[in-house]
Amino acid sequence: DGGITQSPKYLFRKEGQNVTLSCEQNLNHDAMYWYRQDPGQGLRLIYYSQIVNDFQKGDIAEGYSVSREKKESFPLTVTSAQKNPTAFYLCASSSSAGGTDTQYFGPGTRLTVL
Amino acid sequence: DAKTTQPNSMESNEEEPVHLPCNHSTISGTDYIHWYRQLPSQGPEYVIHGLTSNVNNRMASLAIAEDRKSSTLILHRATLRDAAVYYCILRAYSSASKIIFGSGTRLSIRP
Numbered sequence: 492d493g494g495i496t497q498s499p500k501y502l503f504r505k506e507g508q509n510v511t512l513s514c515e516q517n518l519n520h521d522a523m524y525w526y527r528q529d530p531g532q533g534l535r536l537i538y539y540s541q542i543v544n545d546f547q548k549g550d551i552a553e554g555y556s557v558s559r560e561k562k563e564s565f566p567l568t569v570t571s572a573q574k575n576p577t578a579f580y581l582c583a584s585s586s587s588a589g590g591t592d593t594q595y596f597g598p599g600t601r602l603t604v605l
Numbered sequence: 606d607a608k609t610t611q612p613n614s615m616e617s618n619e620e621e622p623v624h625l626p627c628n629h630s631t632i633s634g635t636d637y638i639h640w641y642r643q644l645p646s647q648g649p650e651y652v653i654h655g656l657t658s659n660v661n662n663r664m665a666s667l668a669i670a671e672d673r674k675s676s677t678l679i680l681h682r683a684t685l686r687d688a689a690v691y692y693c694i695l696r697a698y699s700s701a702s703k704i705i706f707g708s709g710t711r712l713s714i715r716p
């Protein structure tokens with residue numbers, strides 16, 4: 492089945508530790524995205540990538556880093572510099588980054604900082 | 606950046622039509638209007654999108670005002686499975702960075 496997978500579903504981290512969230516897609520999509528969602532809020536864009544080996548900052552990139560070494564993979568690292576990392580993280584992909592394209596979302600990773 | 610405004614919550618009866626409004630008074634000429642919906646603890650799901658003309662698909666209809674400053678998502682016959690948070694989103698034609706999620710409308714369906 493084609494789709495987007497995110498792992499793990501739940502993640503606990505101690506303060507001061509970096510943690511990496513996985514996102515994989517087998518839809519052959521060029522564009523991939525990371526969003527953050529806080530309770531009762533909408534989604535905010537962290538980073539996006541339109542093509543392999545290229546990525547751009549979104550609205551709230553501080554404290555996060557990404558890589559795009561393969562078309563199907565777009566991991567997100569939450570660094571210790573992120574002051575309030577507890578949130579629901581969603582990965583998405585689309586065939587391109589244009590305004591007409593549908594984004595397909597993964598099931599999300601819920602990160603809790605202890 | 607153009608933003609959207611939606612009511613926080615709405616309630617409807619099962620098997621009746623639902624009209625979900627969205628205001629986007631600062632929309633630019635190249636912004637597409639997208640609607641997604643999200644069930645609890647899940648990723649959002651695409652519903653529909655349009656630019657100027659009204660659009661229909663198997664899930665819903667999108668009615669866009671002539672001046673494009675507002676739009677309405679129409680669910681023709683609500684079911685209990687339609688209970689979700691509905692997001693009205695503006696997307697620029699050429700830039701992925703301009704993705705602004707509105708506050709969303711939490712839709713409840715009464716059996």
